[in-house]
Amino acid sequence: CVLPIFLYNNRNLQMNLIKINLLSLLLLLILLIYFFLAISHKYYFGVSFFVPMVVIIFLFLAYRAIGQDEKLVRDSDRLR
Numbered sequence: 574c575v576l577p578i579f580l581y582n583n584r585n586l587q588m589n590l591i592k593i594n595l596l597s598l599l600l601l602l603i604l605l606i607y608f609f610l611a612i613s614h615k616y617y618f619g620v621s622f623f624v625p626m627v628v629i630i631f632l633f634l635a636y637r638a639i640g641q642d643e644k645l646v647r648d649s650d651r652l653r
Contacts, residue, residue: 584643591636598625598632 580587602625609622 584639584646588636588639588643591632591639595629595632595636598629601625602629 576590580590605622605625
């Protein structure tokens, strides 16, 4: 989860790792909802339910920002 932060020189690998993190967190969230509804019949969502959603939002924002940086680098390379 922390590895993509330090890969700022290799933006394509960084974006791929963020995609993997997004997919794994979505799978975790789906499993969390499934087990929550299957095991417990109380409909009380704690912090453990909302933390993956916040992380997914931040990963999506990071993915967009890295994509914008990649576009800016490609545009500046074209001008040279």
